[in-house]
Structure formats: structure tokens, C-alpha cells
Amino acid sequence: MKKASLFLIFLIHLSFCFAQKKNSKVASDNRLKSQLDSLVEQSASIFMKNNGRVGMSIGVIQNGTPYLYNYGSTRLDRPVLPTANTVYELASITKTFGAALLAQAVLEKKVTLNDDIRKYLKEDYPNLNYNGTPITLLNLVNLTSGLPNWMPEKDLFSKAHPDSIPFILDSVHSVYSRQNLYRDLHNVKLQVMPGSVSRHCNTAAQLLGYIMEEVYQDSFENLLKIYICRPLKMKNTLLLGPGKLPREMAKGYDGKGRQMPVINWEALRVAASIASTSSDMLKYMAFQLNEENPAVKLAHQPTFGKVEDGAIALNWKIKKTGTGKRSISHTGGSLGFSSYMVYYPELNSGIVLLSNQADPSTQTDLIALADKIIHP
Template identity: 30%
Template sequence: MKKLILLITAIIILSCKSEIKTEPKPFDQLTSLMDNYAKESLNNGNINSIALAIYRDGKYYHNYYGAIDKGAQNLPNDSTHYEIASITKVFAGSLAAKAVLEKKIDLDDDIRIYLEGNYSNLEYENTPITIKNLLTHTIGLKQKTPKGLKNVMSKMNNGDYENSLIDYDINNLLSELKTVELNKKPGTFYNYNSVGPELVAYILQQAYNKPYKKLLEDFLNELDMNNTYLQENKTDNKPVINNYTSQGQLAYLGKNPLLGAAYGLVTTLPDLSKFMVFQLESTNPLIKESTRVLFEDDDSTLGYLWQDLGTAKEEGFFYSKTGTSSGVQSGLLLCPDSNYGQIIIINNNSEASSNDWGNLFNTVEKDLIKFPKINLKSILKSEFLKDIDQACVQFNSLNKDEKYFNTSLPSALNSLGYELLYSNRDASKAIEIFEYATQKYPKSFNLFDSLGEAYFSIGDNNKALVNYKTSLKLNPENVNAEKYISEISRIQSQK
């Protein structure tokens, strides 16, 4: 709280054009907000610990929050090892991009030229599976995981292989591939899977005549990622952070019995951050190649195993990858046009913890997009909750200097209300904020719409209806208000 007061005081002095020339340091303010957001997420009680890293315009920050095991005093640190689940895939994608640039492989290669034996089944209507299809999850298999591998994965999730070797490897997968069936034309239908990345690794082995593990290690060494390795099919794997399932139980180790391209990469936050910085600072051509769009449909845009590629109006080009396992939720987001990136890892996996992780991820990104302008609503949040009138006075005083702050008071109140409603799950406080905002800004259709949503969320349909109707009167084109008015009318007619 002392830091917050000092921060606000410094800004007020600046805005009043004091003779003191020291300006606030935006990146320090930003990192302070990151700490606050993470601690607020922990307060919901669904997440044990958080590892967070941000990068913006050449500046980097990372920190840890909570306890690995609830009730303990074991805060994660730079030596804590995380299994990052499907983020593993983008390392295989980077190696594939490198192989394309070095003309070791071609994206349109029929994968059967790298497989020994008869795989006449790996085509549909005379269209074969290509390397591009492996990289974009568009291989067209009727069952995305062959029966034997699916059985092994189920056993592993039940802990059957916790202290023993998994009796399945890449050769078993290759044998099973001779019996699989395609029911979609390759390259036309997205179906997320782990088979494609493992086959990419196998093809890279053939192309370079070198084990995939060695290819990966060489790449990691180039990035100085000395604390990153594969969680292989062993009984003596190095220690990884305790992870917790949706039932709050310790999750079993996610060993990879194949080549290690789909999941199983273990790293530290500083090491994974080196990969983030590499993506944003390096001129290595494999970055541009690996983030090139290879497949796009109504729901998905994919590069070399990257997901959610796109271009946004404000932040420009972005790409990302998330990783989810029985006890891990991780995410890596990069935006080279705006020169920012973020990593957030938690050691829980439940619906509630995933929602909190997602809210935190989105909140962090919003502030990174606006930087160097700072989120004044978040700086003054505690003041808003104590004395909303006084907080509004402070807000308007500080917000005169548009160089430093990124939002108007109506937008700030609206954002705070939604944060209370969905992130903090405090509907009564959210309604209090929205009510105050609609009184202060009686011509804002959006604020009345938000107040209607808050009342609807607690089942007070009468008050919800009143506010939605007010919103629609202020803006006859508010489709959302029309929808809810219709829905509430339908509900009330059934009583």
C-alpha cells in the first residue's frame, strides 16, 4: 500500500507541474501492476503458484507468487523446473522451419517418402499427408490418436507408469500408422493432435540423419537454454515442480515415450524467457518462417505448430502457444509488431484455476498493449473500493496527463465493474460500481448495458430488464440489449 501511495503522489506532483523534474518510470509502474494482478489471482484460492514473465521494448521482468504446495512456504524460483506441456510443440516447429530453410525438407513432401514400408492408407481421395499437414494438425485421421497410443496415454494419466518404463515407442507408433484410417482430405480439417508433431520429429531425424533429441539439444544450446530438457521415458527423471489436478491431487509425471516433439519439455522460467526474447529480438530467418501462416479456417490460424496467429488493429501481428496437462496450465504470447511478450505458468489444472489463469493472461496483455501508458484504473483500484467519489477525483486529476494514462473514467468504471463481477466474483460490489457509473454518466448506453448484465448474472431479471431497456433507448442499435430483453421476456413468460 505504501508503494501505491508513493506512486500516486509522484504522479500528482508531476501533473501539477512541480519544479521536480523526475518523471514516473512506466516500466516500474507496469511491473508493480503485474505483481498486483498475480496476487489478486491467487486470492481467489484456485491457483497454488504463478510464474510470470513480461518483455516490452527491450525491458524484461519476471517474478513468482504463491506456494508450490498449499500451506507450505515453498515459493517457486529461478531453479524451479516446469513441464510446459504443448508449448513443447513450437520447438519442433522451429526445427522444421530451420530444415525448410536449409532445404532438408519441403512442406509439400508426402510424409511416406520418409517412412519405410507400405503406408498406402495415409492418403484420402489420392491426397497424401504432407509435412505441412503434420505442422497444422490437418492430417485427416478418423481417430486422431491410434488405439495403442491412446491406451498408453490413459494408463500414464492413471499413474501406471510412474515408476516404470512405458512399453511403447516411436516404432510402435509407426506400426500403428499402417492400420489407421483417414476420413478427411489432408489439409482441409483442423483436429488438434500429438501424432503430427512426433512424426515431424521422426522426419527431421531422417532428413538430418541425427536423433531428434540431439537436434533439439543443439537448438537449445544456441539459445543458451541450459536448464531445458525432455522428460523422457525414464524412471530417473530430474525433479519437476509438483502439479495438481482438478481434484487437488498430485498429477502424475508426463513422460513422453516417443521422440519428445508433442509434450514433455521441461524448463525454467528464465530459460523459457530466453526463447521469448529470441523470438522478439533475433533476426534469425527461422522465426519469420516458423510464424508464417500455413493453414487458416473460420476458427484457427496456424503456423509451424504455433496457434492463434493473427493481426490485431492495435497491437499488430501476434502468435502464441498454450500448454495444458493434468496439472499444468502454461502460455506464451508474442507480438513482434508491438515488441512485447508474456509467459504465465501455474501448477494447477481445474476449470476454476484455468479461468483465473486466462483472466490474468488477458489482463497482463491489455497493459502490455497500452504501454508506456499505464492502467490508472488498476493503480487506483483499492481507492475505488474504499471511497469511489474520492477515487474519481484522483482519477480525473491524474488523467489530465494523457502521456501516462490510457483510459477514460467511464471506461475505467466499466472495466472495474466487470473485473469485480467475473474475476473477483463480487456481484454486489460490481453492481455498486455500475450503479454509480450510470448515475455519473446517465447518457452512456454501455454502462446501463453492463449494469443490466450484472443484475442478470444474479437472477434479478426485473432490474436487468429496466437497465437493458434504458440502454436500448440510449442506443437503438444495441443488439446485445435487444437479445437480453428478448431472453428475459421469454423467461418471465414461462413463470
């Protein structure tokens, strides 16, 4: 009887703690003074109260005016509210920076989108074609190259426990070099014709970065500074590398609260390793909203699929909203971070969401959150 009573007390206490956590106010710097503030608060609070959420920074441009909000914490071991200068991994949003460099190279007449990529590779790759159709630079940025998503192209996970997969990835890719990628590229056999099927491809994005280095005879890191970060005054945006983690960087976690490795792998840096802040990404979004810039306009031209159903431009997804406006977007997901950016040029508005948590539902929830805040 005594044991049963103790167990009942324990259950009541557990239920109280759960309810308290569920109903407690999430830490935030939202001043709740405007209609937008209230909308962000309502939507972000729902997102943050989902199990496993740690922190989030939100950047909004509404009719050309920027707004910034922060929620939760940069780490799990103690409460540290994010700021406009908290650094997050952008993951696959990194790919849009490579596309911006390609658009610039096209305008400078250094390359054309229809160039065979082998023109810029130092070794011979007769295998990089399908029945005589080569992979072009355009194929690298509209996801139609036919290249494998990951290099090395081998099954790493068939017998692995799901919890161990992030650490297997880190152990393999932290020692996989540029030279390894070029070596293994000789063994790739295309299964589809380039330009025929669109699918996510880290290898294509990484290869584009290497080609941009060859075209400009400079490192991708320097090109990022010269063509994007310095002109836009993005002072806290950088390419991650071993020993290059900024002091203001948030800790990234999976859905179980485990701190995850950072993606700073040499052979995937150009595809997934740019880190940035909400304040910097608002500057990047303002840059992308300005389609009077020829490079931006080129990067937004649909190159595969129909806009009505969702087309691909230069590493951007283009889609028509219910009101006929264009939405231009990209998602990002690393081992411990999730991100989403969507903007509407005709409305001069958009939103970027940066979260230091990654599980199977985080990106979907970020997209839903963005749709609640911005009503195109």
C-alpha cells in the first residue's frame, strides 16, 4: 500500500512537471509591441514547445523592413538566449552561395551554364556522361547532374543503429579529402541522363565550389568574402573548418538532446559548411530580393520543372503561391542544426529561421512556422 501511494505521488509529480514545462513561457527577446511581434510569438512558441527544441533565431523582412527575434537557448546545459549574432550552421542553404558565385562568373563571361564540367577538371573523366550527354554547370545547380548524393558512394548504414549514424558520417567524412573525391569520381557511373531528373546532390554542390576555385584561381573561402560577405557587410558569416568554430556559435543537438558533430568536412564544405547569423542572413535575403541585380535575376530563373508545381532555379526552389506571387526558398539540415529561408520578391518580404536542433520533423515544422508568419 505504501509503495502504491509513493508510486501515485510520483506520477502526480511527473504530470505536474510535464504540464509546467508545457505551459511555461519560452525565453525570448520578443517585445510584443506590434501585430507582427504577436504573430511571431504565437507561432514560435508552438514550435519551441515541441519536444527537443533548444533555440531559434528568426529574421523577417516585411515590406522591406527587417525584424529580428530569438527564442530558447544556444545550449542545453544552461540557458543562454540567442542573439542576432548567434552563429548557426546553414547546412544546405550553403549551396545557394555557390550558385551566386556561378551566376557572377556567367555575367563576367568566365563560364557559360551549358559548359561541360570536364572543361574545368584537371584529370580525364570519360565516365561523366550518359550516352554522350555530359554533365553541365547548369546540371550542378539545378540538381540534375545524376551524380551520387554522397561521396564516397557506399552503404555505410545498413547494419548501423540509427543513433550511431551521425557519428559514422562524421568519422568517415572528417578524413575524406578533396583528393579522395576526385579519385572516386573516376568510378562514378551515371544511371540517368543529366538534365532529366532532379534530386538532392551534395556532390554536385561541392564540385561546383571546386570549379569556381579553378575559374577564379582563388579559394572558395576567399571568393565568399570578396563577392558576398564584404559587399553585404556580413561580418559573422564564414566557411567552417577544423579549428574554425566561432565563439558565438550555438551548440547543435539531435532530437534526443545529444550534442552533434559540426559539418566542417573538407569534401563537403562548399555544399554544407557555411555558418551565419540571423542578422547576416537578413542582409543576404535583402540581396536576394533585389532582382535589379543581374546576378540575382539570373539565379532566380527557373531551369527545371514548372513554377506552378515547383521549379528549380540555380539551387533555389521557385513556386507560385495561391495569389500568383513567387516564393523562392531553400531548406538546410545538418546533424544538429535546421534552417529554412523563403522570400517573395513581388512583396519585398521574406523570413529566415535558424534552429540548433535537428530531428526528422524540424524542417517541416520550420516551413509551417514560416507560412504562419508570412502570408503571401
